[in-house]
Amino acid sequence: MTDHLAMPKSWHVETKPHKFCPGCGHGIALKILGEVIDELNIQDRLVFGVDIGCSLLAWDFFDVDTVQTHHGRTNPVMVGMKRANPDLLCIAYMGDGGGYAIGSQHLVNSAFRNERILAIVINNCNYGMTGGQMAPTTLPGQKTETSPYGRDAETTGSPTLGPEMVAAIASPGAYVARGSIANIKQLKRFMKKAVENQIAGNGFSFLEVLSSCPTNWRTNAKQTWAFVEDEMSKYFKTGELRTPDEKKEA
Amino acid sequence: MTDKPIQGEKRVFMTGNETLAWAAVAAGADIMYGYPITPQNEVMHYWTRMAPKFGRKFLQTEDELSAGFTTIGGIMAGSRAFSATAGPGTTLFQEPISMAEMMRIPLVMAILQRGGPSTATVIYSQQEVNMMTFGGNGEGWRVVYSTATHQELYDYMIKSFNTAWKYRFPTFVLADGYQAKMREPLTMYNPEDRGIEMVETERFVGLPGVPGTDRPPAHHRNTFSVEEELYEATMPIQKEYEEMSEHVVEWEEEDVDDADIIILSHGVVSRAAKAAKNRLRAKGYKVGYFRPITLRPFPEKALQKVAGKCNNFLLAESALGQFARPVKEALFNVPVNSFETIYKPGVGFTAEELVEKIESAR
Structure with missing residues (x-):
């Protein structure tokens, strides 16, 4: 039984408390990832790649070899690394902008080629680091700095369904799931299976995490939680979309 | 049986692109990442034919951004990795090149210049000089060899790997479509046979031991929080670039x-x-x-x-x-x-x- 109150062993203690805003979901996602790293005992063969945006704040988060790359380019850096040295475990960690906007071609083609890496996209419905602009995942009607009157699907499109898109194009052996910081037990199961899928070398692994951004949402604790649990989960359904044996947890 | 791709000195008559692929093989390059663009394509064509014979790898990426960043990934994993491009591809490559400059990643590439601006011609020009010397949002921390003959393509492609890995600045062979496509004679050789020692590659990540227990974790970044922090990080790079310059400058x-x-x-x-x-x-x-x-x-x-x-x-x-x-x-x-x-x-x-x-x- 994991002690959720303790810091994961793989965390870099010197950089704690971490740099994310109070109430941000990154800390929860990275806590779970830390626990998975510990449980699978992979600290010595893991490379953690972080994108630009809030994810870059994790550049010194773990006692794990880490590379902070450019916006949207974490997938190709991890792909190149994995191709050169398949013994490494490579995790590309990014936000929804890096995954679904500026780096979408890399995500799509990594999935097409069934690259043996794990891509994790933290979906918080906006660009956090740059101050709360509309993201590919901003919900219809949601107000952001660049959709001040609410996102209009007519002119800006509908929120990107990342895992659904990846699941539609992924090859056999792929693992695709969406979890949420609102259900950490499920999220941890998904995270662990996603990492295990890379260890097994089955195929591309992809995990989206529904996360929170109270700073840019301008929400208090209650409203923040309500947005993640009620608003986001209505549009973004959690569950497994692809597994190597095609048995899925809804 | 020998692992040497070239036996002794070998007089050949071939195109520049073929020459570059052979030079990369002779230099011990482990992997090429690339995206099709004329007049560079045959570097990939020859590489993909030779690579399996010599235990080398290739990845065709979705674009030049990816070709550049996958090459960086391969290098950070400790591989002698390279790429090649031209024209609009060179434009896209400025982004990964700037990351290589900031993070001291020994990126090696051959650039076969074509007409510009924009798509222009697929044939020839010298219009990628600005981009290759001072492209990107940086200070030109690159080494650029401008070649004139196929012998130089061969010699400087090999040398580029050593310059890059010795000094940790991205290093480029800047040629053009004429050099890419024309055939002329040259002498190929294994670098060791001429006393040229290939500089050993090193891993940036995946080092031996458990990070945090046996050794500090390797934390690589190119983002800085405040002005002074950036200044402290960049000035030593400029100093090292200047110190390197007198050793690599050629005319x-x-x-x-x-x-x-x-x-x-x-x-x-x-x-x-x-x-x-x-x-x-x-x-x-x-x-x-x-x-x-x-x-x-x-x-x-x-x-x-x-x-x-x-x-x-x-x-x-x-x-x-x-x-x-x-x-x-x-x-x-x-x-x-x-x-x-x-x-x-x-x-x-x-x-x-x-x-x-x-x-x-x-």
């Missing part, structure tokens, strides 16, 4: 001591310049020849020294002053009597036109 000069005019050129144009100089010398004209081989770092001191002997210049390039710019900068504060230019963006030079140009003015 070629002929008949400059008694010259009353010197032809300035680089890359394949220098072949026309050298031939013109020789023909004019045979006719009794005192013509000299100066050609930077490294466009970054630029052989400023060598050029200034030459200008002390002769300060009449004719500069020829297949672009609108991209090569003239660093030349003029080097000659700043140096007395220059005359400085003529022939700019032919995207168009090549013959010795005849340079001979005529100089003869008609005499």
